[in-house]
Amino acid sequence: MKRILLTVLSCIACQGWADSAVIEFTPAEAFAKDKPVSGQVLGDNCSACHGTHGAFFNEIMPPLAGMDRDTFIRLMLAFKQGVRPTIVMNDVAKPYSREEIERMADYFSNLPAQPWSRQTLHEEK
Numbered sequence: 074m075k076r077i078l079l080t081v082l083s084c085i086a087c088q089g090w091a092d093s094a095v096i097e098f099t100p101a102e103a104f105a106k107d108k109p110v111s112g113q114v115l116g117d118n119c120s121a122c123h124g125t126h127g128a129f130f131n132e133i134m135p136p137l138a139g140m141d142r143d144t145f146i147r148l149m150l151a152f153k154q155g156v157r158p159t160i161v162m163n164d165v166a167k168p169y170s171r172e173e174i175e176r177m178a179d180y181f182s183n184l185p186a187q188p189w190s191r192q193t194l195h196e197e198k
């Protein structure tokens with residue numbers, strides 16, 4: 074009962090907040106003539122996991138820097154369309170258009186591939 078009352082009260086409080094805050098969204102068409110976002114800027118969205126300039130990798134995180142352009146596009150489209158099921162990448166790839174994926178492919182494929190720093194998968198003592 075207490076929980077229901079709290080939920081109702083917080084909904085009323087939220088409603089009051091929503092009424093007082095006027096949020097105006099710019100329609101997507103307003104950006105239609107903007108310069109396309111570069112592959113580098115799009116690729117920066119991947120830094121949190123794949124490292125700055127796609128250069129971080131380890132046993133569980135594949136590198137993006139230096140990846141073959143066509144392979145990158147094929148993988149991203151497969152993630153986007155859900156034909157290659159993954160834990161993370163299906164949701165990451167979904168919002169990108171084919172053109173954006175191609176721009177990122179140009180960017181990452183032109184970066185130098187990083188050498189594998191470990192010679193063994195076992196921790197050195």
Ligand code: HEC
Pocket residue numbers: 115116118119120121122123133134135136137145148149159160161162163165177
């Ligand atoms: C939240 C972490 C995260 C973010 C952000 C992220 N990735 Fe990934 N990425 C992963 C993981 C984890 C994998 C391994 C597959 C899986 O489990 O999803 C992966 C795999 C990939 C692969 C496959 C590489 C291979 O050799 O198989 C590509 C290509 C890729 N990511 C591209 C991107 C791009 C481009 C972005 C940014 C638009 C991005 N990722 C953002 C975590 C992430």
